[in-house]
Amino acid sequence: MTTSSPEQAEFAHVTVLRDAVTAAVVAAAAARETVRVVDCTLGGGGHSEAILLALPHVEVIGLDRDPAAIAAASVRLAPFGARFRAVHTPFGALAAVLADLQIPDVTSIIADLGVSSHQFDTAARGFSLRHDGPLDMRMDPSRGLTLAQRLEAVSLEDLADILYEYGDIRRSIGTARIVLQSVQEGADTTAKLAQRLAARLPRDRNVHPATLVFQALRIWVNDELGELEALLRDAPGQLQPGGVLAVISFHSGEDRLVKQMMRAQAPKKYGEFMRGKPQAAGDEEVRDNPRARSARLRLLWRNRPGTPLDVADGDED
Ligand SMILES: C[S@@+](CC[C@H](N)C(=O)[O-])C[C@H]1O[C@@H](n2cnc3c(N)ncnc32)[C@H](O)[C@@H]1O
Structure with a gap:
């Protein structure tokens, strides 16, 4: 289910590790009647759309601090009706946003960090070395x-x-x-x-x-690492048992933080939380989308009490 509109045509971004993120969210949704997912980095809505298509009963709440992303993704995901809603906010405010929406916990939380290709390629936003724009860079x-x-x-x-x-x-x-x-x-x-x-x-x-x-x-x-720290601190506590936090990072500073904070949450294999193996994009994806080359996906699962998870197999990195 895709739509075509001027906003969407202008918002070019190829979703990274879409299948791996969707597979984790689908695994966390198994045998649940109500499934809620927060996409902390809505962007063009690529991950959200894949999840909405994969799970007919899922409700997705998409966050982004960029009004252009909120507008473009809202058009793209309008065909899903009330199953999707967008909130213009930094994801560091995740806990406050869920409290405002009176949502006590969610099945999955995903974050695909950094900037979108749309932000890079829009000269007026001032992110790019190649497209001349003002010295701005605010998301x-x-x-x-x-x-x-x-x-x-x-x-x-x-x-x-x-x-x-x-x-x-x-x-x-x-x-x-x-x-x-x-x-x-x-x-x-x-x-x-x-x-x-x-x-x-x-x-x-x-x-x-x-x-x-x-x-x-x-x-x-954009205080990107401060935002990431707040997300990694608050997100695990918002997960239902069996739920998953999935974070894609693109440079060493981000990945170090994700790894450290997930290790601190899940020091042992069968504690309250468990880490999955880090995943990278395959050769084909990198060939089609060079931006995927530096992507690392890390997963943190919240265990169901007394039930060791078999969907993840430990973080060796
Ligand atoms: C890589 S893009 C996401 C692309 C999206 N997953 C897709 O497939 O279309 C990252 C998005 O996250 C947003 N973003 C980055 N940091 C954020 C933050 N702290 N709070 C909210 N949004 C943020 C950016 O504005 C951008 O739109």
Whole structure:
């Protein structure tokens, strides 16, 4: 069941690890009459649609902090009627959102982290090295400070820490200095900043020299790791016994956090929680969608009391 509309045609995003996420959600739904799923990163609605198609009795609540994602996914998923509803919110507020909706617990919670291709490819959003736009990078353009406003106020030392922590950039003081100088010298758009960084940073044959700098700045502007910490802290407690939390990460900072927090929740194989093996995209998916190359899916199952789960087989990574 798909629809075609101007909003949807403009919202291009290929869903990553769709089948693996859907399989986990379907396993958690087994033998239940009522199945509720929270998709914390609705985006274009790709995971939500796959779940709505796979489970005729599921209700999906889709969260996103980007109003453009809420609008596009609401059009795409309108044919599912009352089985789908969208909430414009950061997922760090998951517990408050479920309390507001008077939903005591849910069967599955999924999160496909980072930005959508639509956000990257829309120049005016200011995420891209290649499409020239303002220094913005906010996932929710209706609130918070833009990248330009933050760069005006940040100290050299704090920016260096941000580049080191969120971009694994080793020569972080030197790189921070180049970023601040570039902006002071008039680099007021993404393409101008990218060009200046490319002229002064070491070259790598395969990736644009500014890629990791842009990644770090985006994570900073959106407090992405703070949001992820709040989600990982609150989501397990919202799951029904037998339910699953499924998180797809795209870079080492995210994946480290997901792994650590899932390990802390599930230290032993048959405790209250149990981890699944991390999963990556197969060769075919990576060939069709290069963005899938760095995707890692990690699962955390809430055990049914006294019933060791057989759907997961332990985290070896
Ligand atoms: C990779 S896309 C999701 C794509 C979606 N799974 C699909 O298949 O169409 C990530 C989405 O999550 C949203 N997002 C990222 N961090 C968020 C947060 N902390 N709270 C709410 N939404 C967030 C982004 O705005 C973006 O729309």
